[in-house]
Amino acid sequence: MRVSPLTKLVQLSRSPKYTDDSDGFFEPLSPPAMWAHIEPQGPIGDGRNVQHLVTMRFHPGVTMDTRIVVDRTRELFVRGVQNINDANIELRLICEEIIT
Numbered sequence: 001m002r003v004s005p006l007t008k009l010v011q012l013s014r015s016p017k018y019t020d021d022s023d024g025f026f027e028p029l030s031p032p033a034m035w036a037h038i039e040p041q042g043p044i045g046d047g048r049n050v051q052h053l054v055t056m057r058f059h060p061g062v063t064m065d066t067r068i069v070v071d072r073t074r075e076l077f078v079r080g081v082q083n084i085n086d087a088n089i090e091l092r093l094i095c096e097e098i099i100t
Contacts, residue, residue, distance in 0.1 A: 005055065006035035011069040012062065015077075029061040038070065044096070052076055054093040058083065062091060 011033050013026035036056040044051045054068065054076065068076040080094035 005037040006057070008036050008038055008070055009033055010036045010038075010054075010056075011072075012059065013067050013069070014061070014063075015065045015067055026067055029059065029066070031059075034059060036068070038076075048099050050097045050099060051079075052095045052097060054091075054095050056091050056093070058088045058091055060088075062093070066093075068093075068095060 012029040013032070014029060016025060016027070034056050036054050039053045039055075041051040041053055043049065056062075062078065062081060064078055064081060066078040068078065070076060074097060076095035076097050078093050079096050082092040084090040084092060
């Protein structure tokens with residue numbers, strides 16, 4: 001994996017599972033932050049959502065229930081996970097950002 005493109009420090013958390021006794025907070029993954037490369041792919045649907053391709057080192061906790069926070073203000077939600085060559089070295093993620 002090339003290290004140079006990983007220029008954004010992102011926060012990783014698991015989406016809350018809502019139950020009668022849950023508080024609805026996002027649970028940080030461990031480790032809670034990683035370096036990533038984010039490439040906008042363009043609008044999807046009605047144009048209020050933007051799709052991104054996110055590349056990062058392998059993290060065993062990243063799943064379809066993962067939220068990625070960029071620059072403390074933007075939220076990307078993982079919609080697809082690819083473990084490149086099943087080598088546990090690099091992940092490529094398809095993410096959706098909801099523009100409000």
